Amino acid sequence: MAVSPISAGLRCRCPNCGEGRLYRGFLTFKQRCDACEADLTVADTGDGASFFVMFAALIVIVPSAGFFQLAFDPPAWVHALIWPPLTLAFCLFLLRPIKATLFALQWKHHAGQAKFADDDKQD
Numbered sequence: 838m839a840v841s842p843i844s845a846g847l848r849c850r851c852p853n854c855g856e857g858r859l860y861r862g863f864l865t866f867k868q869r870c871d872a873c874e875a876d877l878t879v880a881d882t883g884d885g886a887s888f889f890v891m892f893a894a895l896i897v898i899v900p901s902a903g904f905f906q907l908a909f910d911p912p913a914w915v916h917a918l919i920w921p922p923l924t925l926a927f928c929l930f931l932l933r934p935i936k937a938t939l940f941a942l943q944w945k946h947h948a949g950q951a952k953f954a955d956d957d958k959q960d
């Protein structure tokens with residue numbers, strides 16, 4: 838049965854079997870899946886996950902800070918106390934599942950580096 842890339846990604850599991858853990862550190866992928874021995878070095882998400890997480894933080898945090906300012910009119914030190922740690926926590930919480938989901942989508946769709954059509958003839 839095919840593994841859903843969204844399900845495997847959000848659970849940070851192997852996109853091939855959906856069972857083995859994907860990470861060996863906070864953001865470092867394992868070389869091979871513990872459960873199915875799939876080669877996990879065939880795809881690379883690069884900075885994609887960081888971009889999407891920062892963009893989500895922009896969409897969620899900035900309007901929240903604006904609403905907070907308009908509703909309560911707090912002094913600036915309150916903003917400095919609340920929003921940087923909240924932004925950091927938001928990004929760190931989302932980074933692993935988003936990176937794993939992008940990796941699983943690359944895995945499913947066999948995404949790779951762009952090549953010219955003539956490159957296949959030379960190999």
Ligand SMILES: [Zn+2]
Pocket residue numbers: 851852853854855856857870871872873874875
């Ligand atoms: Zn696996």
